[in-house]
Amino acid sequence: MGEDMQFRWIKKLGLAIAAIIVLFMLTPFAIVPAGHRGVLTTFGKPSEQVYDEGLHFRWPLAQAMHLVGVAIEKGEGEGDAASKDLQRVQTRVAINYHVKPEAAVAxxxxxxxxxxxxxxxPAVHEAVKAVTARYTAEELISKRAVVRDDIVAALKERMSRHGLVIDEFSIISFNFSKTFDEAIEAKTTAEQLKMKAERDLQRIEVEAQQKVARAKAEADALALQRQQVTPELLRLREVENQAKAIEKWDGHMPSTMTGNAVPFINVPAAK
Structure with a gap:
């Protein structure tokens, strides 16, 4: 008796699951979620109508609603190419794109x-190789923005034919051979040393010009002083010197004179 009840319970459960599946298959409605467009097929043949987000009617079993994503998708990749001067270049890129809603059926x-x-x-790989071949390895570095724009232009032409739109495209990195990296580093070092030597030379020239300017200013000042020395000025300086000497005299006359000078006569001090 217990086994019969268990069997009947399993049978009912199976029938319930089967009923749910049948109801799901026979449901006359299909839902298109956000970020998607719907393509309705009738016995496998897609219709030309693009179904927007929301709830849509369909014939059970005969029709099915297929979802096409139209939100922005992101992709990254890398590949090898050769530059114009035959340098091996490994490029890593990132792209954001989306499907045009009206092109969902296609x-x-x-x-x-x-x-x-x-x-x-395949379009990104082809565009990167084609554009990389137009530039030398050094130009790929110095003209990175131009290279990116050229790749985007090449991609747009091909992608637009299939209802795809580029939202963003970035060159993450260019990687070259070890030999080329060493050559670039040596060149950069040489340019930095050259710039330093030029700055030092400019500094030396400026300092020399400053010295010349100071010497000229001093010479001009001396010349001006000579022009200002007149006989009247000399007499004035002589009078000033004599006045200073009188101010310093203590009122006593020297008793002797050195050399061939005649000694002063001793004059009794006044009482």
Missing amino acids: VYRDLGNQPGERIIV
């Missing part, structure tokens, strides 16, 4: 709803 039908694998990846 993306589902022509690209198998896999735009990243079928278009983005």
Whole structure:
């Protein structure tokens, strides 16, 4: 009796699950979530209408709603290429793109709803190799923004044919051979030493000019002083010197004179 009850319970559970599956398959509605567009197929054939986000009617079993993502997708990748001067370059890039909502049917039908694998990846590799070959290794570094713009232009032409739009494209890095990196480092060092030598030379020239200017100023000052020395000025200086000597005299006359000078006569001091 217990086994029969257990069997009946399992049977009911199975029937309930089967009923849920049937109801799910027979539901006449399909939901298109945010960030997607719907492509309705009737016995596998897609319609030309693009279904927006929301709830849509469909014929159970005969029709199915397939979702195509139209939100921004991000991809990164790297690949090898050769520069114009035949330097090996490994480039790492990042791209943000999305599917045009109105192109959802074409993306589902022509690209198998896999735009990243079928278009983005090969298109990026091809564009990077083609553009890299136009520039020398040094130009890839110095003209990075121009190189990026050229790659984007090449990608847009191909991607637009398949209903894809580039939102952002970035060159993450350029990696060169060890020999080339060492050559660039040596060149950079030489340029820095050259700039330092030029700055030192400019400093020396400026200091020399300053010395010449100071010497000229001193010479001009001496010349001006000579022009200002007149007989009247000399007499004035002589009078000033005599006045200073009188101020310093203590009132006593010297008793003897050195050399051939005649000694002064001793004059009794006044009482």
